[in-house]
Amino acid sequence: MSNNQFKKGELYSFITGKASTAIARRLQKKFNAAGLNITIEQWSVLYHLWKQEGISQQELCNATFRDKPSITRLVDNLEKLNLVKRVASESDRRINLIYLTKQAQKLQEETMQLAEETLNEALELVPVERVDICKEVLQVVYDNLK
Amino acid sequence: MSNNQFKKGELYSFITGKASTAIARRLQKKFNAAGLNITIEQWSVLYHLWKQEGISQQELCNATFRDKPSITRLVDNLEKLNLVKRVASESDRRINLIYLTKQAQKLQEETMQLAEETLNEALELVPVERVDICKEVLQVVYDNLK
């Protein structure tokens, strides 16, 4: 049993993701304090659209690691907030291509700044090489299970 | 800026906790496949009660990193499933002490086994010393932000 390194007292945090929960809460508070009326989950969709817009909901599912109903509803809410638009694909009428509005484009810089600030607070006093190892381990975990 | 190690392409997973999401989903599937009719969130409450029962809802809030309404409803649902009982404290009538039923006691061994199995799958091929560093980093993150 090569990886039986979890004594009972230790496995809880790994499974429940207390660290990422803490990060997300902190970032949400920063959004609220800045008067930005979006949730972390909505932001996570915008995050991928800022990298490339005009992608399908299915591609957003893959990018955000969410199922189709979750994306349907996140896009619904982003549309209500006037941050994205669904545009039916010309070539395949099953597909919605998702585009950003001008309002959403304006959010990018400020929210990314708050995200970096949050991570800097989270990782204060942690040496870079240890952060790198942590990121790599989490990536392997994701690849092992996805 | 000692910890500005997050380029844009990297911060997403840290904030959204893709790894812990993947772990929780895998464990939930194992619970379902074993015919165990509980959610990961309910299990996380039982987890702390197995360590010590007869604690208050407020203590469960602290232990699970959840707010009071969340615990109220988790305990509601655990009570409906006949897994816990609320018992009014003798000394302070504001407090509910939460006790496990016999049914819940029976769940401990099997679910803990499935949790360890899940973590072993998650961490396959990851050297123990890297897992240790990862856990320590996540603990610091939690302590920095909680």
Place this chain on the structure above:
DNA sequence: TTTGAATAGTTGCACAAACAACTATATGTC
């Protein structure tokens, strides 16, 4: 060309989380 399978997206349901507002009880101070 028809039919059956695959794919994209939506809807309904149960469960959970975050926040605000609320009730009930306890405590500390005058």
Place this chain on the structure above:
DNA sequence: GACATATAGTTGTTTGTGCAACTATTCAAA
């Protein structure tokens, strides 16, 4: 003892998640 304050827990509302079932469209094989 009375009153202000703090603490424990509950309820309502909005948002998000996971699953199953559904519609619409596309594609591939007979």
